[in-house]
Amino acid sequence: MARRSAPPNSGPAFIPISGQRRALVDPNESAFGRFMREEIWAADKLPGNINIVAGLGMFIGGILAVRTWGGLMIPA
Template sequence: MARRAAPPNAGPGYYNGTPSRGALTDPNESFFSAFLREEIFAPEKLPGNLSILTGAAVFFRGIAAIRTFGELIIP
């Protein structure tokens, strides 16, 4: 069976792994600000980032509570 060709201007049929930057980005933007915009504050990644932040906050609050009130636990 013959294989059909891709439609014109379809682009590659594989994932190239490079993130596509939006057309409205500043070409002189620093790496750190691009990282914050694309990974931290991106709307599609915000729920996961909030989940990580909540877990870290509960962990460190637990450590602070044990260090503060640890004497009450020991009989």
């Protein structure tokens, strides 16, 4: 049977906001700028974003390759 709880005295299972380092934020920053900083360029989310861009690049590259050389795949 699987264990359902953390070991005793292991501390909280979340990172409290007070323990995180807060970056200096411009109070006049736009919503788009805040989204880019918090979701796109954030260090903890960057590897996943790079994977998404690589997958999207492969998808678009595959479409372009089939559209360009698709006629070569049909037996003559």
